[in-house]
Amino acid sequence: MKSRRRPYAEQRPQDLGGGVCSVPVPIPGNPLGYTLVYAIDSPPGPVLIDAGWNHPDAWAALSGGLATLGLDVSAVRGVVVTHFHPDHAGLAGQVRQASGAWIAMHESDAALVRLMAEYAGAEHDAFQADMLRRAGADPGEARQVAGERPAPPALPDRELRDGDLVDLPGRKLRAVHTPGHTPGHICLHLEDADRLFTGDHVLPDITPHIGIYPYDRDDIDPLGDFLDSLDRVSELGPLDALPAHEWIFPDVAARAAQIRHHHEEKLERLRALLAQRPQPLTIWEVAAMMTWNRPWDELPPPLRGMAAGEAAAHLRALEAKGHVRRLPGVDAVRFHALDS
Template sequence: MKSKRRPYAEQRPQDLGGGVWSVPVPIPGNPLGYTLVYALESPRGPVLVDAGWNHPDAWEALSGGLAALGLDVTAVSGVVVTHFHPDHAGLAGQVRDVSGAWIAMHENDAALVRLMTAYAAGEHDRFQADMLRRAGADPAEAGRSMGERPTPPAAPDRELRDGDLVDLPGRKLRAVHTPGHTPGHICLHLEDADRLFTGDHVLPDITPHVGIYPFDRDDVDPLGDFLESLTRVGELGPLAALPAHEWIFPDVAARAAQIRHHHEEKLDRLLALLAERPDPPTIWEVAAMMTWNRPWDALSPVLRSMAAGEAAAHLRTLEARGRIRRLSGVDPVRFQALDS
């Protein structure tokens, strides 16, 4: 099936009706191309859902796109961020600077922003190097796979919890906690219009990255959380989905079910691969065994690191379900299938 995805150059700001607008904001150098920022009408000034990447071209697109729709970025009253990633939260601080708007995000992601702000560059490098070593990457590859320390987004003024209503007078915009892609990811249910702003949680053609960091943590289960969140979103019914990437689509429940099925099949394939292995593999070896959108040898070092994070999340879910175990006292960590 041919993808409906269009390049950023073909995107335009749109009036979606019912006091909702969308503005495509470019992500320089990223294959996703752009973030769809949404504006919602409010008597105090528009409220934005996400803000886009912190880059001059992105700022020009956001402010100019709002102007093309008859909206003024200096009149924005609030920015509610679906999650802390830079293509969503990056420009929130600049919007606040020019408008005095509040910034809101879920309390779990707000805690991560505080942690990132306090984390020195040297600590970040040591953290990554040790994480990659414990996953089984050889030292040379570990050095190449270390990504740059991300710049923390602006700290929020308001923290949301599941079920909270966003400050949007005259409308009902409710936060739905959907952890997985990040611990504090939220979807936003516009209850008076049967619309769901899905952020990265439910996208029409691709699935979001769900990783675990550090790779060998055994006290969290982000993929398990993600699958539960998909079930919860599905229970909201066939709402119109307004995602942060790609395109708007109907029936978020149907797409959520497809994504759950995709991951369950991936878990089944991984369990079969582990059962066939004569020796328990490392996380890095598991990542190399799995199927990605390109062959393992064609992945860049940084993409291999992301793949390892996703492999680790799938391993952790299988472990939480009692289908595999991690060997004790082994460094790097290794996993073994259990008899069913």
Template sequence: MSRASRRRPYSEQRPQDLGGGVWSVPVPIPGNPLGYTLVYAVESPQGPVLVDAGWNHPDAWEALSGGLAALGFDVGAVKGVVVTHFHPDHAGLAGQVRERSGAWVAMHEADAALVRLMHDHPADDQRSFQAEMLRRAGADPGEVRQAVSRPAPPARPDRELRDGDLVDLPGRKLRAVHTPGHTPGHICLHLEDADRLFTGDHVLPDITPHIGIYPYDRDDVDPLGDFLDSLDRVGELGSLDALPAHEWIFPDVAARAAEIRHHHEEKLVRLRALLARRPHPQTIWEVAAMMTWNRPWADLSPMLRGMAAGEAAAHLRALEARGEVRRVPGVDLVRFQALDS
């Protein structure tokens, strides 16, 4: 069966017993084309531990609590929530689960630091930061005004994880595998006693996660390089069954990780070729407009253009780190050009 034919709308999703003391609950993401987050419950003598929690919305809460009830669990009995990364479709309901059950909330220390930063800085400061980032990338003032957004930050975690840490899950071995790229603190979770890997957004069966760099013109990080290295690391775990946060469960995570790496390597080759054909250095916004997305650049909303620019910036930074492009500092804007082969 082809990948596309396996995609089903949220209305057709149901909570499932996956065997081996693992269950899945689809939780809707209102107004988002992803449709839903797959929240997983892992059995524990002290109550289930959730992998992710879903979007903070009344419909999502009803789906999560009702889905757990349909599987025989009371949300008030949840022992803990391990968040694969801080994005709102994964961490959004973690605070509400904690309020209802007293559960702990855990995430990687790098994402925990970002959550603290979001809580400690007023929304107006974050919007100003975004606007300046967009302006420096080359967006026009109208796009800047429409692209700026600031979702509510998720709950602060109680516990912070590092690579290799075992999650507090008596009777099971659930180990954190640091897989940065989609976020600095993204983790997969290896259920070692069952040869399963909860992949979050790192490895999905059909789509690839957003890999961006923020602010766009940073030169001290390489998210795409980190992501590609993380794909290799996941591949080294072998042909485990993958339990992703979106789409569907699939076998052989190593094979899919290799496919995603190949996709990005091809994208890097195409991007360098595009830059090589331009006689003058290009802004990040101009580069994003040249690249291929799932719809034409002209049809992308300002918010989606902002995300595309973040991804273009990550690819430019990866090429820069490999010595294939260089940035050309300007008085106000940063531009990039290809280096001679």
């Protein structure tokens, strides 16, 4: 089954067959429009894949959509969160309150949720300001980029690792660790039906945000992790993909290969751009040089912040490959290209 992305107003809950349903849940004020929440039926009650944004309209859509499909939110057995972002984990706590359901996510994202819950607002603002300064943003722009922080999602009751089977009696749903978009992103392989719930890891038309925060970390390589995770998904074969956004599509392996090629081309373009510049560049300067869905000057400040995170991830991947070198500085870290 394949359903093209349409505006949220045109979306409807669907019975996808084989004991799997989908419910579109709106994301207020976001161009993505909605998150596709999936429900897998089982004798003790359905298990949800993701839950949607924490907003009254989203809750009405989720609970009402399940009811349309003959499912009661109060009967939900569990929620498996593909990753901690608010459009996926936001309503998990409310589902738990309504039903007593457990919440599960990968242990790496669970650690981040605990950290977020302990982080005060003032500390977060100071962290953001220092991160932007080290990236090369001027103070005025840094103040504009730092936006309001969403409330942390509910703490999970269960933590998953790669290869774990989800508590889903009568079905075989296995966690596949696919870091990159977040450290603990998971896809979920419904092995008894040759379906893969891909979260944000593999989407049919767009690609997920891969960033580094703080921007100048040199101990992680999320883009490298993401590319490796694409290979892992490709190895599962031409499964039907049930993503969290856009539409359902066949042959996840083919799409994973396309996304890998896209990022490899992007890395090569960036390496070539840096090689043309005689002076080292800050992360902010590199982000302004890269190609986005609109010109840099037209990006609103919060999107510039995300673009800088993505530029940082690409720079880190090039550094890991030995194509660029970072030069730490008092004001900001800078990068320059090495000879091929």
